[in-house]
Each structure stands twice: as C-alpha cells, then as structure tokens.
Amino acid sequence: MKFRYKVLITNLILLSVSLGLVGYLMIHKNFELAKETQISNAVIQNNLVQSSVEYEVLQALNREESVKGALPDIGAQVSSGMRAENVTFFIYYGDKLVYNETEENANLKKVWEAQQEDGNKNYAIFEEDGHYYIYVTAASKVGDENLCMISRSDVSDAYALRDREIRYFRLILFICLMIESLLIYVISRYLTRPLEQLNRVAEEITDGSYETRITVKSQDEVGLLAENFNRMAEAVSEKIGELQGMVRKRDQFVADFTHEIKTPMTSIIGYADTMRSMELPREEQLLALSYIFSEGRRLERMSVKLFDLIYLREHEMEKEAVQAENVSSEVLKVVTPSFAAKGLVLKENIEPAVLYGNKELLVTALVNLLDNARKASKEHGVIEFSGKRIQEEENPFYYELSVKDYGIGMTKEETERICDEFYMADKSRARQEGGAGIGMSLVALILEHHQAELIVESEPKKGTKMRICFRKEQN
Structure with missing residues (x-):
C-alpha cells in the first residue's frame, strides 16, 4: 500500500x-x-x-x-x-x-x-x-x-x-469524511511527491544513471532527506568513478606490463635461440650475450621498482626528522657517476631545512627525477638541483626541492600522464636508457606518503622543471 x-x-x-x-x-x-x-x-x-x-x-x-x-x-x-x-x-x-x-x-x-x-x-x-x-x-x-x-x-x-440528531450527525459526518478524504488525498499526494521522485531517482541510479539527482525545493525533513540522498548519490557516483578508473588503470597496467615484459623477453629468447641453434663468431656471441645481459638487467630493475611500488601501496612508512642537505648528499652519490658518463653538469644549491619524512624514500624519489632529467638532456648539458625555503606566510608550502633540465621537454598531455604506470613520453629513448616507465609512479606514491605535491612545468624543446613542495602542517 x-x-x-x-x-x-x-x-x-x-x-x-x-x-x-x-x-x-x-x-x-x-x-x-x-x-x-x-x-x-x-x-x-x-x-x-x-x-x-x-x-x-x-x-x-x-x-x-x-x-x-x-x-x-x-x-x-x-x-x-x-x-x-x-x-x-x-x-x-x-x-x-x-x-x-x-x-x-x-x-x-x-x-x-x-x-x-x-x-x-x-x-x-x-x-x-x-x-x-x-x-x-x-x-x-x-x-x-x-x-x-x-x-x-x-x-x-x-x-x-x-434520533433526528443522530441522522443529521451521520449525514454531516459522511459529508465531512468525503471532503476530508479529498483534502487529505490531495495534501498527502503533494507531500509525498518528493518521496516518489526519490524513489524514481533511486530506480534510475539502480539502472546505471549515476548522474541523476533530485531537485530539492522544500526545507523540511523530506527536503533534508533529498539533500542527503543527493550527497549519498554523489558519493556513490564518485566511488564508482574511482572504481572504474582503478579498473581502467589495472587493465592498462596489465597491458603495459605485458608489453614491457614481452619486448625484452623476445630479445632474450631470440638471441638465446640464435646462440643455441648455430655456431657464431666470438664477436657476435659477445654482442648477443651483451643484449641478453642488458635486457635481463632491465627486467631486474623493473621487478625491483614494481616491488617497491606494491610495498608502498600496502604499508605505512616510518618517518623522522631529516636534514635536506643530508638527503641531497645521498642523492649526489648515486647520480654523479651516470651524470659524469654523459658529461652533464649538475648545479646544486640546497638551503638547510628539516623535513619530516623517510630519508631512503626521499632519496629514491629525487634519484628518479634526476635520472629522468639526465635521460632528457643532451650530452654536456646542464641540470639544476635546488632546495629552498618558502617565506610567504599565505603559501601553504614550507620547503621546495626542484630538478630542472634544458632537454627535450614535454607537452601538456604528456605531463598529465607522466605518473601513470609504464607511461613513457619517448619509449624508444627510454628503453635505450634502460627505463621501464615505473619511476614516476613510484615518485608520485612516495610524495603521497609525505603529503607533498609534485608540480611539473615543461615545454617541448625547452626543458622541464619538477618541483616537490612540502606542506607546512607536515613539517
């Protein structure tokens, strides 16, 4: 009823x-x-x-x-x-x-x-x-x-x-009940119209129309219920959007991961089969072994980064007060050999500051940013690595670490996708440099654990600047 x-x-x-x-x-x-x-x-x-x-x-x-x-x-x-x-x-x-x-x-x-x-x-x-x-x-x-x-x-x-009064009262009662029935029906229909609309919208949402909402006109309990229902529908819609996004990312991750594994595995199998099926000169054997070794190392690096990525998603990290200059010195120890091999000049300018975070993960994130800058730069180029305090009181950030190169740069579309797993703006160049497209995903996850924000500024053929901004309330 x-x-x-x-x-x-x-x-x-x-x-x-x-x-x-x-x-x-x-x-x-x-x-x-x-x-x-x-x-x-x-x-x-x-x-x-x-x-x-x-x-x-x-x-x-x-x-x-x-x-x-x-x-x-x-x-x-x-x-x-x-x-x-x-x-x-x-x-x-x-x-x-x-x-x-x-x-x-x-x-x-x-x-x-x-x-x-x-x-x-x-x-x-x-x-x-x-x-x-x-x-x-x-x-x-x-x-x-x-x-x-x-x-x-x-x-x-x-x-x-x-007896006359009883008959008259019965007639009056009947007339009153008829009039009252009509009035109550009209009023109850008017009052329950928002509930019918609520039911209709709920059915539409059940059928998959997640963007449907109720028009709230009253300020009573029914209006409050409609507002809460709209908020609930909005939350459900956002959650479904997130789940759909996660499914798309998962499917894309599986496809990209399969593709990234297939390429080195094809090379390894091909060179191994060649060496197994025929006699090769010593130089060609060494060349084939070199290809097998380099592709194997690339798979190894990919597996290590994937493990780090999965571990960070499932676990909380320990944080402590760390000196920005100590983080910088650890980073320089790691990247200096590869920079020297390419003849790159690294300009460092780190202002002293105390950051609250995990030193090893911060070093990993900065090494990835500097390594990307190295890959994007031409030989004998210049890369700037700096850290500075932010003095403006109205600014929500406390400290900024930045890496700037003058390499090939990226388009706006590329900067928006740079943190997706296995995304590489220049795949051929990245593979030549031993990249797997996971480094920036790892950087984004590390910064998320630190409640820090990554700001990417880039322009094709003019270079890229990546800024890590640490919030005041976290430091």
Whole structure:
C-alpha cells in the first residue's frame, strides 16, 4: 500500500473516531437534558394530580361519602380540569384499579407493583407501540387503604429529537469524511511527491544513471532527506568513478606490463635461440650475450621498482626528522657517476631545512627525477638541483626541492600522464636508457606518503622543471 493511502486511511480513522466521540457526547448530553425536562414536567403533572385527588378525597370524607365509590367521579373531575395533552392518569385504591383513562397494561401493573414495594414516588419509562411513555407514581393513605395515583405522559419528543440528531450527525459526518478524504488525498499526494521522485531517482541510479539527482525545493525533513540522498548519490557516483578508473588503470597496467615484459623477453629468447641453434663468431656471441645481459638487467630493475611500488601501496612508512642537505648528499652519490658518463653538469644549491619524512624514500624519489632529467638532456648539458625555503606566510608550502633540465621537454598531455604506470613520453629513448616507465609512479606514491605535491612545468624543446613542495602542517 502506498504511503499516501496509509496517511489517508489513518487520518480518516482518527477523524471518524474523534467526530464520532464528540457527536456522541453532544447528542447524549442534549438527549439527557431533553429527557430530564420531560421527566420534570411529568413529576409536576403527577404532583398536581396527587394534590387534586387528595383534596377531592378529603372533601368526600367530610361529606361522609364512600371513598371507593367517589374515586371514579373524582378521577373524571380531575381529568377534566387538566389542560396538559398526552397525559393520562390512573387511580388504585387498595389493590383495585378504580379509575383509568386507558386500558390497564403490563407496564402499568409493573409500576404499581414497584410502588407497593417501595412506597416512595417513582417513575419508569417504557416503549409502547413506537412511543415512549413515563409512568410517575404517588401514594397516600386513606384510612387503612393505600391510594396510588399514576400519571402517564408521552416523552417521545426527547427520543425523536435524539434520533433526528443522530441522522443529521451521520449525514454531516459522511459529508465531512468525503471532503476530508479529498483534502487529505490531495495534501498527502503533494507531500509525498518528493518521496516518489526519490524513489524514481533511486530506480534510475539502480539502472546505471549515476548522474541523476533530485531537485530539492522544500526545507523540511523530506527536503533534508533529498539533500542527503543527493550527497549519498554523489558519493556513490564518485566511488564508482574511482572504481572504474582503478579498473581502467589495472587493465592498462596489465597491458603495459605485458608489453614491457614481452619486448625484452623476445630479445632474450631470440638471441638465446640464435646462440643455441648455430655456431657464431666470438664477436657476435659477445654482442648477443651483451643484449641478453642488458635486457635481463632491465627486467631486474623493473621487478625491483614494481616491488617497491606494491610495498608502498600496502604499508605505512616510518618517518623522522631529516636534514635536506643530508638527503641531497645521498642523492649526489648515486647520480654523479651516470651524470659524469654523459658529461652533464649538475648545479646544486640546497638551503638547510628539516623535513619530516623517510630519508631512503626521499632519496629514491629525487634519484628518479634526476635520472629522468639526465635521460632528457643532451650530452654536456646542464641540470639544476635546488632546495629552498618558502617565506610567504599565505603559501601553504614550507620547503621546495626542484630538478630542472634544458632537454627535450614535454607537452601538456604528456605531463598529465607522466605518473601513470609504464607511461613513457619517448619509449624508444627510454628503453635505450634502460627505463621501464615505473619511476614516476613510484615518485608520485612516495610524495603521497609525505603529503607533498609534485608540480611539473615543461615545454617541448625547452626543458622541464619538477618541483616537490612540502606542506607546512607536515613539517
């Protein structure tokens, strides 16, 4: 059952019970008031009858007449003097009905018997032929005999009024419920429209439309729910985007890794098969062995870097306070031989500073950046390696390490992909230099562990500058 129908039925039940209770109390109160008025009038009429009969009986006794014989005439005389309509009365003398305006019935007999037992003024209401009558009794003593006077009044007006009010109330209740049903349905449909929209959007998101959102118009709980749902959908969309990106990267990683392994393995297998299947001169054997050795070393370097990459993704590293100049000296020890072999000039200018991080990983990252600069530079070129404090207070960074070369440079598209696994801007040159396309991925992961930022500035044929910026809150 839809929520709006639950609201409709619940409100109708509550309204019916409330109006029914109020109507019952009002009708019952009006009926009791009307009935009490009728009873009061009937008692007054009975008192008048009693007074008149007792007076006439007293007169008969004074005249020394027989009371029993005089009572029928007394009853007729009193009845003729009564002006009230729908009122009749009866007179019992002893156990005999001596005056009656209508035939004696069972109700009259019950009232008389009850009066004989109680002796006080009583009344009772009975239904007779669709009408309601009140019997009021009064008793007196005449000598040794009981004189009982019973008046009978029609009180059907009170009951008729009650029945009319019940019918009228039922009609009013029915009309009110119909109007209320229409109003509640319209209001509940308006109020539940955002929930229907929420359900529709949820179904669309389930079907794969992750960009669908709810238009929030209200500021109530439903509007808050819609806002939270939009935030949840946004988070889910972002998470799915991340997962899809991870899947694409994984597939690309597998494809690139397979390709990078296939190339050296093909060379190794080819040269090994040549040496196995035929006799080669000594010089050609040495050349083939040299190719096998270099490709094997490249595979070894690739496996080491891949291991480092996987390890860093799965483990937290230990950090400590390290001196920037100590990191620089370790880096220079590693890169100086390869720079000298190519005739490159390395200009170093490192300002003293204390960095919070892992010394070995920082050395690895800087060695990779300098090695890339070496590969991109021509022989006898110049590479600048510098470190400086950042003095501006509004700047979020504390210290900057940079590597600048004047080599071949990169396009904007290449700089955006430089940290992807196995991506190489110039694959042939990178392979000639023994590269595997993993170094910059490793650098990015190391800097991520240090909450540092890598900024790449490059222009084709003019060179590249890579800046590592350390944040103040981390140092």
